[in-house]
Amino acid sequence: MADIQESKESLQESLQQVITLLNKHKLIEGLVHKQDMPKQELVETLVHRQNLAELQKKLDALHPADVAYILEALPLDQRLDVWELVKAERDGDILLEVSDAVRQTLIADMDSEELLAAAEQLDTDELADLAPDLPKDVLQDLFESLDARNRERLQSALSYPDDAVGALMDFDVVTIREDITLEVALRYLRRIGSLPDHTDKLFVVDRHDVLRGVLPLKRLVVNDLDSGVAEIMADDAVIFHPEDKANDAAKAFERYDLVTAPVVDENNKLVGRLTVDTVMDFIREEAESDMLSLAGLREDEDMFSSVWKAVQNRWTWLAINLVTAFVASRVIGAFEGSIEKIVALAALMPIVAGIGGNSGNQTITMIVRGLALGQVASHNMKSLLQKELGIALLNGLIWGSVLGVVAYLLYDNVALGMVMTAAMTLNLLLASVMGVLIPLVMTKFGRDPAVGSSVLITAMTDSGGFFIFLGLATLILL
Amino acid sequence: MADIQESKESLQESLQQVITLLNKHKLIEGLVHKQDMPKQELVETLVHRQNLAELQKKLDALHPADVAYILEALPLDQRLDVWELVKAERDGDILLEVSDAVRQTLIADMDSEELLAAAEQLDTDELADLAPDLPKDVLQDLFESLDARNRERLQSALSYPDDAVGALMDFDVVTIREDITLEVALRYLRRIGSLPDHTDKLFVVDRHDVLRGVLPLKRLVVNDLDSGVAEIMADDAVIFHPEDKANDAAKAFERYDLVTAPVVDENNKLVGRLTVDTVMDFIREEAESDMLSLAGLREDEDMFSSVWKAVQNRWTWLAINLVTAFVASRVIGAFEGSIEKIVALAALMPIVAGIGGNSGNQTITMIVRGLALGQVASHNMKSLLQKELGIALLNGLIWGSVLGVVAYLLYDNVALGMVMTAAMTLNLLLASVMGVLIPLVMTKFGRDPAVGSSVLITAMTDSGGFFIFLGLATLILL
Numbered sequence: 001m002a003d004i005q006e007s008k009e010s011l012q013e014s015l016q017q018v019i020t021l022l023n024k025h026k027l028i029e030g031l032v033h034k035q036d037m038p039k040q041e042l043v044e045t046l047v048h049r050q051n052l053a054e055l056q057k058k059l060d061a062l063h064p065a066d067v068a069y070i071l072e073a074l075p076l077d078q079r080l081d082v083w084e085l086v087k088a089e090r091d092g093d094i095l096l097e098v099s100d101a102v103r104q105t106l107i108a109d110m111d112s113e114e115l116l117a118a119a120e121q122l123d124t125d126e127l128a129d130l131a132p133d134l135p136k137d138v139l140q141d142l143f144e145s146l147d148a149r150n151r152e153r154l155q156s157a158l159s160y161p162d163d164a165v166g167a168l169m170d171f172d173v174v175t176i177r178e179d180i181t182l183e184v185a186l187r188y189l190r191r192i193g194s195l196p197d198h199t200d201k202l203f204v205v206d207r208h209d210v211l212r213g214v215l216p217l218k219r220l221v222v223n224d225l226d227s228g229v230a231e232i233m234a235d236d237a238v239i240f241h242p243e244d245k246a247n248d249a250a251k252a253f254e255r256y257d258l259v260t261a262p263v264v265d266e267n268n269k270l271v272g273r274l275t276v277d278t279v280m281d282f283i284r285e286e287a288e289s290d291m292l293s294l295a296g297l298r299e300d301e302d303m304f305s306s307v308w309k310a311v312q313n314r315w316t317w318l319a320i321n322l323v324t325a326f327v328a329s330r331v332i333g334a335f336e337g338s339i340e341k342i343v344a345l346a347a348l349m350p351i352v353a354g355i356g357g358n359s360g361n362q363t364i365t366m367i368v369r370g371l372a373l374g375q376v377a378s379h380n381m382k383s384l385l386q387k388e389l390g391i392a393l394l395n396g397l398i399w400g401s402v403l404g405v406v407a408y409l410l411y412d413n414v415a416l417g418m419v420m421t422a423a424m425t426l427n428l429l430l431a432s433v434m435g436v437l438i439p440l441v442m443t444k445f446g447r448d449p450a451v452g453s454s455v456l457i458t459a460m461t462d463s464g465g466f467f468i469f470l471g472l473a474t475l476i477l478l
Numbered sequence: 479m480a481d482i483q484e485s486k487e488s489l490q491e492s493l494q495q496v497i498t499l500l501n502k503h504k505l506i507e508g509l510v511h512k513q514d515m516p517k518q519e520l521v522e523t524l525v526h527r528q529n530l531a532e533l534q535k536k537l538d539a540l541h542p543a544d545v546a547y548i549l550e551a552l553p554l555d556q557r558l559d560v561w562e563l564v565k566a567e568r569d570g571d572i573l574l575e576v577s578d579a580v581r582q583t584l585i586a587d588m589d590s591e592e593l594l595a596a597a598e599q600l601d602t603d604e605l606a607d608l609a610p611d612l613p614k615d616v617l618q619d620l621f622e623s624l625d626a627r628n629r630e631r632l633q634s635a636l637s638y639p640d641d642a643v644g645a646l647m648d649f650d651v652v653t654i655r656e657d658i659t660l661e662v663a664l665r666y667l668r669r670i671g672s673l674p675d676h677t678d679k680l681f682v683v684d685r686h687d688v689l690r691g692v693l694p695l696k697r698l699v700v701n702d703l704d705s706g707v708a709e710i711m712a713d714d715a716v717i718f719h720p721e722d723k724a725n726d727a728a729k730a731f732e733r734y735d736l737v738t739a740p741v742v743d744e745n746n747k748l749v750g751r752l753t754v755d756t757v758m759d760f761i762r763e764e765a766e767s768d769m770l771s772l773a774g775l776r777e778d779e780d781m782f783s784s785v786w787k788a789v790q791n792r793w794t795w796l797a798i799n800l801v802t803a804f805v806a807s808r809v810i811g812a813f814e815g816s817i818e819k820i821v822a823l824a825a826l827m828p829i830v831a832g833i834g835g836n837s838g839n840q841t842i843t844m845i846v847r848g849l850a851l852g853q854v855a856s857h858n859m860k861s862l863l864q865k866e867l868g869i870a871l872l873n874g875l876i877w878g879s880v881l882g883v884v885a886y887l888l889y890d891n892v893a894l895g896m897v898m899t900a901a902m903t904l905n906l907l908l909a910s911v912m913g914v915l916i917p918l919v920m921t922k923f924g925r926d927p928a929v930g931s932s933v934l935i936t937a938m939t940d941s942g943g944f945f946i947f948l949g950l951a952t953l954i955l956l
Binding site: 011012016019063065066069072073074075186189190192193194195197198199200217218220221222223224253254255256257259276277279280281283284287288290291292296297301303304305307308310311314315317318319321322324325326328329330332333336339340343344345346347348349350351353354355358359361362364365366369370373374375376377379380383384387390391394395399402403406410455462466 | 489490494497541543544547550551552553664667668670671672673675676677678695696698699700701702731732733734735737754755757758759761762765766768769770773774775779781782783785786788789792793795796797799800802803804806807808810811814817818821822823824825826827828829831832833836837839840843844847848851852853854855857858861862865868869872873877880881884888933940944
C-alpha cells in the first residue's frame with residue numbers, strides 16, 4: 001500500500017536525494033576537470049559513474065508525475081542534468097505532466113529524433129496536448145508516422161480551441177451493442193483483456209456508431225447475466241459535443257458527479273469521451289490562471305525561468321499600471337496649487353485612494369465570481385447594485401468619520417476632517433458602482449472579467465479618489 | 479440523452495421561468511390583498527393555485543443541484559418562496575448542494591421538525607457536512623435518532639477539522655475477502671443488487687477489516703472467473719488516513735488520477751473511502767477561498783445577503799488596510815516640508831508606490847503558488863531571490879528611466895528625474911525582497927501565505943515607496 005503521508009514525505013525526500021546526488025556529481029566533475037593525472041581520473045570516473053547510476057536508479061523508481069514534480073522544482077542546469085538521465089521511453093509521459101513553461105525548457109534541450117521518439121509513445125489525445133510546443137518539422141514527421149485514423153483524430157483535436165471539450169477529450173472508448181446480453185458483454189470484455197484508465201462505463205452504440213446509451217460497470221456486475229444491455233443501460237446520460245465550452249463541461253462534471261461522459265457529434269455519433277482527471281486538471285489550471293491574471297502575470301511562469309523571460313511575462317500589466325499611475329499623477333498635478341497651500345492634502349490623499357481600491361476589489365471579486373457561477377445576470381443586477389451601494393455608503397460613513405476625526409486631530413482643522421469624510425464616502429460609492437459595472441461591461445464585450453478588472457478598478461479609485469478629495473478641498477477649504 | 483448545451487440553456491431557462499412564475503405569484507397576491515369581493519377572490523385563488531402548481535411541477539423536475547443553483551441566484555424573499563415549494567423529501571439533498579452562506583438563510587427559515595426530517599434523509603457523511611449549520615437542539619435530536627454505529631461515525635466525522643481527509647470521507651465501502659474467486663465475488667455483487675455511486679473498486683479486507691488490497695471493477699470484468707481475488711487485486715493502492723490533510727489528498731488524486739481511494743486507521747483497518755467528486759468540490763472551494771481572501775473577503779458571501787452581513791464579512795481587511803494607509807500617510811506627513819518646497823513630489827510619489835505594489839504582487843503570487851505546489855523550499859530560495867532581484871533591477875532601470883525622463887520633461891528638472899529613476903529602482907528591489915520573504919515567513923509561522931500577503935506587500939511598497947522617494951528628494955533636491 002502506498003501510504004499518502006509516507007509518499008508525500010518520500011517525494012520531498014526524493015527531491016533532496018536527487019539534489020544531493022546532483023551536487024556530488026558537480027563536485028566530481030569539477031575535480032576531474034582540474035586534475036589530469038590519468039590514474040586519478042580513472043578513479044574519479046568510477047565514482048562518477050557510480051553516482052550517476054544511483055541517481056538513475058532513483059529516477060527510474062519514481063512515477064512520471066513525481067519526476068515531473070522534481071524537474072519543476074530544480075533550477076535550469078540541474079533540471080537538464082536530471083532530464084538527461086530519465087529513460088527515453090518515459091520522456092513522453094513526463095513531458096505531459098510538467099507545466100507548459102517547464103515543458104518548453106525540456107523540449108528546447110531535445111533534438112528532433114528524441115522528440116519524435118517521445119511523441120510516438122503517446123496516445124492521440126495526449127499528442128494533441130504536446131503538439132503546440134513541438135517544432136514544426138517534428139510535428140510534420142509525427143503526422144506522417146501516424147495511420148490515417150489517428151492522423152484524422154489528431155487534426156480534429158488540434159482544430160478545437162484550448163477551452164473546448166474537443167481539446168480535452170480522449171479516444172479510449174469501449175463500445176458494445178444494445179442487442180446483446182450482459183453475459184455476452186462480459187465475455188467480450190474478458191476477450192479484450194484490459195480496459196482504459198477511468199473506464200466506469202461502456203458506451204452502447206448502433207452499427208453506425210450512434211450513441212444509444214451507456215452501461216456503467218456498476219450495473220454490469222450487479223445485474224442478471226441474462227438481462228439485455230438495452231434494458232440495463234442508462235439512456236439519460238449527460239453527453240457533450242466537441243465544440244462545447246470546457247468550462248460548462250467542468251461544471252456539469254461537478255454538478256452531476258461524473259467520472260466519464262461520452263462526446264458525440266451533431267448526428268449523435270460517438271467521437272470520444274471526457275474523463276474526470278482531465279476535467280480536474282482543467283479546473284486546477286483555470287483557477288491558477290485566474291489567480292495569475294488577477295496579479296497581472298500573463299501566463300504560467302517557470303519558477304526558474306531566466307530573468308529576461310520573466311520580465312517579458314510581467315511587463316504588459318506593469319506597463320498598463322504605469323499608464324494608469326501616470327494619469328492619477330496628472331490628476332494630482334492639476335491641484336498642485338491647492339497642495340501648495342494646504343500640504344496636509346498630500347499626506348491624506350493616498351488614504352482616500354487606497355481604501356477605495358480595496359473596497360472596489362472586494363466588490364469586483366464578488367461579481368466576477370457570481371458571473372462565473374452564472375448567478376449574476378440582468379434580472380438581479382439592480383438588487384446587486386443596491387446592495388453594493390448600501391455597503392459603500394455604510395462603510396464610507398463609518399470609516400470616513402473615523403478618518404475625518406483623525407484628520408481633524410492631526411491638523412486641527414474641522415473643515416478638512418469633513419472633506420475627508422465626504423471624499424471617502426463618495427470614492428467608496430464610485431468604487432461600488434465601478435465594481436459592478438466593469439465586470440458586466442467586460443462580459444458584454446466578450447472578455448474574461450477576471451483579467452485586468454482589478455487594475456481597472458484601482459485606476460478608477462486612484463484617479464477618482466484624488467480628484468474627489470482634492471476637488472472638494474479646493475472648493476471648500478480655499 | 480441529456481445534452482450539455484441544452485441542459486445549460488434549460489438551466490438558464492428554468493431560472494427565467496421560475497422568476498416569471500414568482501413575479502406572477504406576487505402580482506396575484508397583491509390583487510387578492512387589495513380587493514376583497516368574495517367572488518373575485520375565488521377566481522384569483524384559483525389562478526393563484528394553478529400558478530403555484532406549475533411552479534412546483536417545474537421544481538420537481540429539476541436535479542437537486544439545479545434547484546440549488548436557482549436558490550442561489552434568487553434574492554432572499556423569492557428564494558424563500560421557492561424553498562417553501564420544494565418537496566420536503568428533497569430538502570436534505572438540496573441543502574447539501576447550496577453554498578454555506580445560502581444554506582444558512584434556508585435553515586433559518588425551517589423549524590426543528592422540518593430540519594430533523596431533512597437530516598434524516600441523509601447518509602452519515604452527508605450529515606457531517608450539514609451538522610455545523612444545524613441548531614444545537616436539532617443536532618441533539620438527530621444524534622438520538624441514529625443507531626449506535628452511525629452515531630459513532632458521525633461523531634468521528636465531526637471530530638476532524640474541515641481540511642482533514644476524515645471530514646471528506648464517506649462510508650459507502652463495498653468489501654470482499656481475498657480467498658474467493660472472481661466468480662464468487664460477482665455472485666455476491668449480484669446479490670447486493672446495487673453499488674454506491676462512484677464505485678470503481680471493491681476493497682479487499684481480512685476478517686478484522688484490515689485492508690489487503692483493492693479490486694478495480696475494470697479488473698473484475700476482464701479477468702478469468704476462476705482467478706482468485708488475491709491474484710487479481712492491486713496491493714499497491716494509494717491509501718489515506720483520516721488525519722491526512724485534505725490538500726495533500728487532493729494533490730494525490732490529481733497526481734495519480736484516482737476515482738476512489740480507501741481510508742484506513744493506524745492499524746490499517748478500513749474506515750471509509752474518499753471519492754473524486756468530494757475531492758473536486760474541495761479543490762473548487764479552496765481555489766475560491768484563495769481568490770476571496772486575496773481580495774480581503776473573510777469568507778464566502780451570499781450574493782444577496784443583507785448589507786449589514788456583507789459589511790461584517792468585509793470590514794476586517796478594510797480596517798487593516800485603513801491602518802496601513804494611515805501609516806503611509808504619516809510617512810508623507812514627515813516630509814511635508816519638502817513637499818511644500820517642491821509640490822511636484824506630491825504628484826509623482828503615488829507612481830513610485832503604485833508600481834512597487836503591482837510588481838510586489840506579481841512576485842508574491844509566484845511564490846505563494848510555488849509554496850502551494852511544494853516547489854519553493856530552503857534549497858532553492860537563494861536562486862529565487864536572485865531571479866526576483868534581477869527582474870526588479872531590470873524593470874526598475876527600464877521603467878524608472880522612462881518615468882525619470884517624463885518627470886524631467888514635465889517639471890524641467892534633471893535632478894528630479896534622476897531621483898524618480900533611483901526611487902523606482904529601489905522600491906522595486908524592496909518589493910521583490912518582500913515578495914519572497916513575506917510568504918516564506920508566513921509559512922514558517924504556520925499561516926496560510928495566500929491570506930493577507932497582498933495587503934502586507936502593498937503596505938510595504940506604499941510606505942517604503944513614499945519614504946524612499948521623498949527621502950531621496952529631500953537629500954538631493956533641497
